[in-house]
Amino acid sequence: MxxxxxxxxxxxxxxxxxxxxxxxxxxxxxxxxxxxxxxxxxxxxxxxxxxxxxxxPAERASVLAALLTGARFTLIPSDEPAEVGAPDPLEVVVETLPVVSGSPAIGLTQDEAAPRLGDEAALLGVIDDRTPELIDPEGGRAIQEGDKLVVAARRGRMESLRSSV
The missing domain is CATH 2.30.30 (SH3 type barrels.)
Incomplete structure (x- = not known):
């Protein structure tokens, strides 16, 4: 390219x-x-x-960006039960992962947290439920307990990401 x-x-x-x-x-x-x-x-x-x-809006722009990269994904909020059946472990999914007490992501900026997810996952944004949009990644705000990380990864990798956030 x-x-x-x-x-x-x-x-x-x-x-x-x-x-x-x-x-x-x-x-x-x-x-x-x-x-x-x-x-x-x-x-x-x-x-x-x-x-x-x-x-x-910022969250729709993130979805458009994923589509433009050719990613195939299904948005599954982490607080909803997974579908019954055998989903494709190679399918790329986007999930919101809650940042809980003791999380290693607490105190990190988005730029610092993203590489810790590994090469096979992408941090698309951070949600603070007190605001209507994604947190500005260039603002330098540290990730806090109660935030939600918007992560794209293969379905088979998502479980290990949930436990590491």
């Missing part, structure tokens, strides 16, 4: 704007607000206005 040039620009008081080339001379722009939604914008350099703009 060749290196793709991504243009990044800080938007003071708002967040970041990232632009990548798409097809037929068009660009795709992603605006990531510091504490809020994400925007997908399709630009044509021959036009003064965007072709279209889509607003996504």
């Amino acid at each position: 060749t290196d793709l040039q991504v243009r990044a620009q800080r938007l003071p008081g708002i967040g970041w704007r990232y632009t990548i080339p798409a097809d037929r001379g068009r660009d795709v722009m992603v605006v990531v607000e510091d504490r809020g939604p994400r925007y997908l914008v399709l630009l044509d350099p021959h036009l003064d206005e965007a072709l279209t703009t889509v607003r996504l």
Whole structure:
């Protein structure tokens, strides 16, 4: 895969704007607000206005990102019982894993906690039930007891992740 040039620009008081080339001379722009939604914008350099703009809450943007990577997954909240049957252990699933007292994740930032999940899992975000959106990973907030980690991994690996969080 060749290196793709991504243009990044800080938007003071708002967040970041990232632009990548798409097809037929068009660009795709992603605006990531510091504490809020994400925007997908399709630009044509021959036009003064965007072709279209889509607003996504942070949690839906995370799902879209997983879909764009080609991940096949099923969202199963950890507080619901698993389905009866023999699920595919290789299927990628996304689960919310509660951070309980004594968890090794407590006190770590998302950047510090992510590598501890191993190469076969991805930390997609952290949820604090007191707020309506995912916690900003660049904010440096430490993971706390009661938070929920949003983790993507193969179904067969999820049980060991539950016990390590």
